[in-house]
Amino acid sequence: MSLTPFIAMQYAVDIVNTSEHNSNKIAACLFQDDQWVAETNHRPDIFQFHFTPDIKFGQSSQFIHSETACIFNTPFMTEGAEICITDPPCPNCAKAICEAGIDHVYIDHKGLGKDFVQRRGDDFESLSLLVFEKAGVNVSIIYRKEERLEPLITPPVATRKGSAQGIEFFDWDDDTTLRDYLSKFRQRQPHTSWALAKIREGNKYLGIILFEELTNGLTPRDYAEHRQRSEKYRLPVDPLNRILYFVKRKGMTIIDNEVAVNLYPSSRALVNSVGFGLETIHIGEMKPDHDDQGHTAAQMIEKTGILKLIYL
Numbered sequence: 001m002s003l004t005p006f007i008a009m010q011y012a013v014d015i016v017n018t019s020e021h022n023s024n025k026i027a028a029c030l031f032q033d034d035q036w037v038a039e040t041n042h043r044p045d046i047f048q049f050h051f052t053p054d055i056k057f058g059q060s061s062q063f064i065h066s067e068t069a070c071i072f073n074t075p076f077m078t079e080g081a082e083i084c085i086t087d088p089p090c091p092n093c094a095k096a097i098c099e100a101g102i103d104h105v106y107i108d109h110k111g112l113g114k115d116f117v118q119r120r121g122d123d124f125e126s127l128s129l130l131v132f133e134k135a136g137v138n139v140s141i142i143y144r145k146e147e148r149l150e151p152l153i154t155p156p157v158a159t160r161k162g163s164a165q166g167i168e169f170f171d172w173d174d175d176t177t178l179r180d181y182l183s184k185f186r187q188r189q190p191h192t193s194w195a196l197a198k199i200r201e202g203n204k205y206l207g208i209i210l211f212e213e214l215t216n217g218l219t220p221r222d223y224a225e226h227r228q229r230s231e232k233y234r235l236p237v238d239p240l241n242r243i244l245y246f247v248k249r250k251g252m253t254i255i256d257n258e259v260a261v262n263l264y265p266s267s268r269a270l271v272n273s274v275g276f277g278l279e280t281i282h283i284g285e286m287k288p289d290h291d292d293q294g295h296t297a298a299q300m301i302e303k304t305g306i307l308k309l310i311y312l
Helices: 003-019 045-050 066-073 090-097 109-113 115-135 177-190 220-227 240-250 267-278 295-302
Strands: 025-033 034-042 084-085 104-108 136-141 146-152 167-171 192-200 204-211 258-261 280-282 308-311
Touching: 003 025, 003 034, 003 084, 003 104, 003 136, 025 066, 025 109, 034 066, 045 295, 066 090, 066 240, 066 258, 066 267, 090 115, 104 109, 109 136, 115 146, 115 220, 177 192, 177 258, 177 280, 192 240, 204 240, 240 258, 240 267, 295 308
Parallel strands: 084 104, 104 136, 258 280, 280 308
Antiparallel strands: 025 034, 025 084, 136 146, 167 204, 192 204, 192 258
16 A cells, blocks of 8 residues: 555654754655655764764764655665655755655645744745756645645646756776776866766666756756855755765665765765765865865764775
């Protein structure tokens, strides 16, 4: 039997108060047919062992957002799935949802009066909803007890499932290492932002490279008009985050839990990498992707041995 959004939202509500976050407890449930996974916003276990919750890594907290945690921990492909969230998603989570190919977002009506909307309601309205609308993602307000939905965004044209831009696949030479491919692609695309990995899709092993992009449907004009709307959030999706979302979208596996990036990753991307379960990141150059505090975040994480960073 397929889950209804009302049942899925109940799964999220049931765990929301277990979040370690002091002021902003959020939960989400990602579901498709009869499969589901529910997560709170939480710190990875390894962070809890080494750090107190108040410590920040560069520009990022230690917390994996509940929507992202659902994507990372899903046992099924996220493409075509739906997600229930106790609170309106921030722009970063909106981008993650779109990159993961999720079709429908349900927001608990009580969440509209909670912490994030009080602090950053403009970011939700001007950026999160823009990202969803352009990507063709349905958004509904859910009244769980009444079993009622209130459409917030109903795109006139649904985005074709599986569409994605700025992604290339290539045959992987078994005699060539990830570090070798990092060097080779740097000859073709130096000083630009991209990430690559060896992946398994079914019984096949392939290479994949992803470039920094806007989420599907957003245009350069959208970027120009909205880039100054927020001090905290940006519209492009950096390639390290993109590769983590995309492999979950397609049910792929990153071989050896290692990824290579051309530019230095952001604080948030490094935290997400730990939440995903990456073990090694190869870095082409010290120029930051977009976050000049990424180096600070990396030093803090690297000292504990949580994540291994190897420089070309």
